[in-house]
Amino acid sequence: MSDAKTFGFDTLQIHAGARPDPATGARQTPIYQTTAYVFRDADHAAALFNLQEVGYIYSRLTNPTVAVLQERIATLEGGVGAVCCSSGHAAQIMALFPLMGPGANIVVSTRLYGGTVTQFSQTIRRFGWSAKFVDFDDLAAVEAAVDENTRAVFCEAIANPGGYITDLDAIAALADRLGLPLIVDNTSATPYLCRPIDHGATLVVHSTTKYLTGNGTVTGGAIVDSGRFDWSAGGKFPSLSEPEPAYHGLKFHETFGPLAFTFHSIAVGLRDLGMTMNPQAAHYTLMGIETLSLRMQRHVENAVKVATWLEGDPRVDYVTYAGLPSSPYFDRVERICPKGAGALFTFAVRGGYEACVKLVDGLELFSHVANLGDTRSLIIHSASTTHRQLTPEQQVAAGAAPNVVRLSIGIEDADDLIADLDQALAKATA
Numbered sequence: 028m029s030d031a032k033t034f035g036f037d038t039l040q041i042h043a044g045a046r047p048d049p050a051t052g053a054r055q056t057p058i059y060q061t062t063a064y065v066f067r068d069a070d071h072a073a074a075l076f077n078l079q080e081v082g083y084i085y086s087r088l089t090n091p092t093v094a095v096l097q098e099r100i101a102t103l104e105g106g107v108g109a110v111c112c113s114s115g116h117a118a119q120i121m122a123l124f125p126l127m128g129p130g131a132n133i134v135v136s137t138r139l140y141g142g143t144v145t146q147f148s149q150t151i152r153r154f155g156w157s158a159k160f161v162d163f164d165d166l167a168a169v170e171a172a173v174d175e176n177t178r179a180v181f182c183e184a185i186a187n188p189g190g191y192i193t194d195l196d197a198i199a200a201l202a203d204r205l206g207l208p209l210i211v212d213n214t215s216a217t218p219y220l221c222r223p224i225d226h227g228a229t230l231v232v233h234s235t236t237k238y239l240t241g242n243g244t245v246t247g248g249a250i251v252d253s254g255r256f257d258w259s260a261g262g263k264f265p266s267l268s269e270p271e272p273a274y275h276g277l278k279f280h281e282t283f284g285p286l287a288f289t290f291h292s293i294a295v296g297l298r299d300l301g302m303t304m305n306p307q308a309a310h311y312t313l314m315g316i317e318t319l320s321l322r323m324q325r326h327v328e329n330a331v332k333v334a335t336w337l338e339g340d341p342r343v344d345y346v347t348y349a350g351l352p353s354s355p356y357f358d359r360v361e362r363i364c365p366k367g368a369g370a371l372f373t374f375a376v377r378g379g380y381e382a383c384v385k386l387v388d389g390l391e392l393f394s395h396v397a398n399l400g401d402t403r404s405l406i407i408h409s410a411s412t413t414h415r416q417l418t419p420e421q422q423v424a425a426g427a428a429p430n431v432v433r434l435s436i437g438i439e440d441a442d443d444l445i446a447d448l449d450q451a452l453a454k455a456t457a
C-alpha cells in the first residue's frame with residue numbers, strides 16, 4: 028500500500044505493508060516458511076551481501092512475512108522502519124546494542140515492567156553496560172543522572188504495573204537537549220492509544236506478545252526507528268557513524284541516512300545476535316493487529332467500568348488507574364494517550380496478603396497468570412509471584428505491596444468481569 032499518510036489507523040492496521048502475494052495472488056499474507064532464498068546469479072548474491080541491494084538472503088536476517096509485520100508496525104507508530112525480534116526482551120537488547128559499549132550506561136525510569144528491571148539492573152552488567160533508575164517525574168534528577176557515558180534514556184509510555192503515565196513531551200525535550208536518544212517501551216499503550224514518536228521519542232520498543240498480537244499465542248518484539256536522530260553528532264555512537272569493519276568500512280549513518288539504525292539492526296544486530304522473529308509468529312501478530320483499534324477501545328471501556336466499580340467498593344482500599352479522575356496522572360491522559368489510559372491497573376484489597384491470595388484463587392473468569400494484554404482478563408498477585416524475591420520495602424516501591432493485585436482487563440462483557448470480582452472479593456474478605 029502506498030502513501031500511508033492518506034489512510035486512517037483502522038485502514039492501516041489491516042493494509043499497511045501488505046499486498047497480494049506476487050506469485051499466487053494470495054490475499055492474506057502467506058507464511059513464508061523458508062530459511063533461504065535463491066540468488067538470481069552470483070552478482071546478485073554479492074550485491075546483497077555488500078548491502079548494495081536490498082533483498083532476501085537468509086531468514087535470520089529477513090523474511091517476507093516478518094517484513095510485512097515490520098512495515099505495518101513502523102507505519103502505525105509513525106516511524107521510518109522497524110525490526111522484529113523473538114521477544115520484547117530481545118527487542119530491548121537489540122535497541123541498546125548499536126548504542127552501547129563496555130562502560131556505557133542508560134538512564135531509566137523506576138516504573139518499568141518487572142522483567143525489564145531485572146534485565147537492566149542485573150543482566151546487562153555482563154556486557155559492561157549499566158542502568159541508573161530515576162523517578163521520571165523528577166526531571167532534575169533525570170538530568171543529574173546523565174553523565175558522559177550515558178547513551179540513552181528509557182521509559183514506558185503507560186507504565187507497568189499501571190496507573191502511571193510518563194510525560195513523554197518533557198522527557199523527550201530533556202533527552203534532546205542532552206543529545207541523547209529517547210527509547211520508549213510502548214507495549215501497554217500500543218500505537219492506537221499513544222504514538223511516542225509524535226512526542227519526540229527516537230526509538231519505540233514493543234513486546235508484540237501483548238496487545239499487538241492480542242490473544243496470548245506467540246512471543247515477539249519490535250523496535251521502531253523514528254529516523255530523526257543524528258547519530259553522527261557528538262561522536263557518541265561509533266557503531267552507527269564510524270566505519271564498520273564487518274562491512275568493509277561501511278558507515279551506516281552516512282550510507283543509509285534516517286534508516287541507519289534499522290539497517291544496522293538487521294545487518295549487524297540480527298546477523299550476529301540472532302534474536303530473530305519466526306514467520307509463524309509474525310503471521311499470528313499480523314492477524315492480531317488487524318483488530319487492534321477495536322480491541323483497545325473495548326479494553327479501555329472495560330477498564331474504566333471495572334476500575335470505577337472497584338473504587339466505589341468498601342472492600343477495596345484504593346485503585347491506581349490513570350483513567351480515573353482520582354489518579355494524579357489523569358491530567359496527562361488527554362495529552363499523552365487521549366483515547367484512553369490502557370487496561371492495566373492495580374488495586375489494594377482490605378485484608379492484605381491473605382485476602383489477595385484468596386481473591387486470586389476465588390476468581391472464575393480472571394486467569395491467574397504472569398502475562399498482560401490478552402483478550403482474556405488476567406490477574407496477578409505480584410507479592411506472592413513476580414515480586415516474591417523483593418523485600419517488603421522494595422515491593423511497596425515497585426507498586427507491588429502485599430495488599431495489591433494487578434489486573435489486565437480483557438474484552439469480555441464488563442458486567443461479567445465485575446460480577447466475578449464481586450463474588451471473589453466476598454470470599455476473600457469474609
Ligand SMILES: *Cc1c(COP(=O)(O)O)cnc(C)c1O
Binds near residue numbers: 117183212235247399
Ligand atoms: C512483557 C513485556 C516486556 C517483555 O516482553 P516479552 O515479549 O515477554 O519478552 C517488556 N515490556 C513490557 C511493558 C512488557 O509488558
